[in-house]
Amino acid sequence: MDIPRRHIALRAIHQTHCDDCALNPVCLPPALEASEVHLLDEIVARNRPLPRGAVLFHEGLPFNALFTVRSGAIKTYNSTPAGEEQVTGFYLPGEIFGLDSIGSPNGKYGSTAIALETTTVCVLPFDALETLGRKLPSLQRHLNQLMSSEIRADQHIMQLVGRRTADQRIASFLLTLSARYKRRHLSENDLHLPMSRSDIANHLGLALETVSRIFTRFQQVGVLQVSGRDVVIANRQSLIELADGKTESVTCNSK
Amino acid sequence: MDIPRRHIALRAIHQTHCDDCALNPVCLPPALEASEVHLLDEIVARNRPLPRGAVLFHEGLPFNALFTVRSGAIKTYNSTPAGEEQVTGFYLPGEIFGLDSIGSPNGKYGSTAIALETTTVCVLPFDALETLGRKLPSLQRHLNQLMSSEIRADQHIMQLVGRRTADQRIASFLLTLSARYKRRHLSENDLHLPMSRSDIANHLGLALETVSRIFTRFQQVGVLQVSGRDVVIANRQSLIELADGKTESVTCNSK
DNA sequence: CGTCACCTTGAGTATTGTCAACTCGGGTGG
DNA sequence: CCACCCGAGTTGACAATACTCAAGGTGACG
Numbered sequence: 425m426d427i428p429r430r431h432i433a434l435r436a437i438h439q440t441h442c443d444d445c446a447l448n449p450v451c452l453p454p455a456l457e458a459s460e461v462h463l464l465d466e467i468v469a470r471n472r473p474l475p476r477g478a479v480l481f482h483e484g485l486p487f488n489a490l491f492t493v494r495s496g497a498i499k500t501y502n503s504t505p506a507g508e509e510q511v512t513g514f515y516l517p518g519e520i521f522g523l524d525s526i527g528s529p530n531g532k533y534g535s536t537a538i539a540l541e542t543t544t545v546c547v548l549p550f551d552a553l554e555t556l557g558r559k560l561p562s563l564q565r566h567l568n569q570l571m572s573s574e575i576r577a578d579q580h581i582m583q584l585v586g587r588r589t590a591d592q593r594i595a596s597f598l599l600t601l602s603a604r605y606k607r608r609h610l611s612e613n614d615l616h617l618p619m620s621r622s623d624i625a626n627h628l629g630l631a632l633e634t635v636s637r638i639f640t641r642f643q644q645v646g647v648l649q650v651s652g653r654d655v656v657i658a659n660r661q662s663l664i665e666l667a668d669g670k671t672e673s674v675t676c677n678s679k
Numbered sequence: 680m681d682i683p684r685r686h687i688a689l690r691a692i693h694q695t696h697c698d699d700c701a702l703n704p705v706c707l708p709p710a711l712e713a714s715e716v717h718l719l720d721e722i723v724a725r726n727r728p729l730p731r732g733a734v735l736f737h738e739g740l741p742f743n744a745l746f747t748v749r750s751g752a753i754k755t756y757n758s759t760p761a762g763e764e765q766v767t768g769f770y771l772p773g774e775i776f777g778l779d780s781i782g783s784p785n786g787k788y789g790s791t792a793i794a795l796e797t798t799t800v801c802v803l804p805f806d807a808l809e810t811l812g813r814k815l816p817s818l819q820r821h822l823n824q825l826m827s828s829e830i831r832a833d834q835h836i837m838q839l840v841g842r843r844t845a846d847q848r849i850a851s852f853l854l855t856l857s858a859r860y861k862r863r864h865l866s867e868n869d870l871h872l873p874m875s876r877s878d879i880a881n882h883l884g885l886a887l888e889t890v891s892r893i894f895t896r897f898q899q900v901g902v903l904q905v906s907g908r909d910v911v912i913a914n915r916q917s918l919i920e921l922a923d924g925k926t927e928s929v930t931c932n933s934k
Numbered sequence: 935c936g937t938c939a940c941c942t943t944g945a946g947t948a949t950t951g952t953c954a955a956c957t958c959g960g961g962t963g964g
Numbered sequence: 965c966c967a968c969c970c971g972a973g974t975t976g977a978c979a980a981t982a983c984t985c986a987a988g989g990t991g992a993c994g
Contacts, residue, residue: 510834510841527828568826587884630951
């Protein structure tokens, strides 16, 4: 009974065309004419749902397409030579991924994308997209803007991981996620996290135990209500202050 | 007398046209015809040298151009609401910066760029570049690739800052820098760092004292020779092993 | 020759990671 | 239908890497 109804919302997207896709305002076509959307629609491929754990593309395979999430969630990661993973991003419905592989040295994907839950995606063959971008300046511009946004998102993570305490990172992460949920007309306070504690930890440069402890502590001070991967933001103002480092949760008892 | 002659090499670039610029192979035009380079050349503006500390663009000012470094070096950073800085990148001759501001929310620069030493840059007005990109597909493609590379570079830093020890971060940072110097036909072992310890620390998510200590320690074990901002890689193999975490420098004496 | 960044070095501490044990819940098979 | 199992998550104890605070040192430039 605590399976939130947002799941229904996500699954309601079964359209096979861009022009009547519920994600329209979030996804690629921003200022495109109907006729132009149609052109885009023609190059987009749609697949059957991917099960949890399915690999969309793998580091080292030839790069040929970008992807957008239609429903579900995706994580991307890089592998280090030593075999460890670095989670580079989580992608929600309407978000585009694979952008890091466009100019990759030898035309291979530079990261791996994997479904965090049952997920459907749209496939955007890159050659066709590039060609179409020449015809539709606003499409090309949008692509530029998406890449630029990805850069800013990554720099935001750099900032979190490099200069913020564990508390601040978690608080910021949740607020960013909340904003992205809101943008999709989902509850901004009632989040269902598609990723594991370990994924969050990896992405934020923390140990998974630290993430777990902080969730518990945030719950104890009444900022969150946590039940596994269901998180309710109970006190948004406190969470914002935690993210900004104005509060210290309950850490310092000394001094 | 330890002012290295690479400075002369950098300063030798005084050309006012792309087609005879020494950075040609590193910079924008990759597979462009001579006539096409000329078109690009027409939209590029070049300014007088900027002194150390000069601001090229500032967070919040209207975005209108990208930049490439002709000589000298640039750092970019984001400011947090609380007033702290996060150094997002260092840019050497031939490298392009400002890419993170292309799709910025309200058409403003999302970061600040500042000259680390006497620096000359080329100005690429973005509207003109976008228009030209429509005419020259290979230019547009190159721009896409540059943005994608920036994403990968940022993800590499994420990886360093999130999952590597201080030793590994410094070692990796120096190796990356070395590779970039080499690409510019400068000595790959005899580096002059244009940035302060504090900038390095900030960029890598460390305290400046930590950076200083590690430079000293790397010198003690014979991996580097350090004299202020002049760094000689004395034992590249060891540095690589340090970056990979296969060596522990001199840290663990216990266990 | 003094001043001012920038850098180095030291001492002490604390935040966060590591190791380890335990719980919980869901799914599967007997 | 129940029991088991396994992955995911939680919690605790301890250690250590890297930070903070603080006090010098060095070099460049006026």
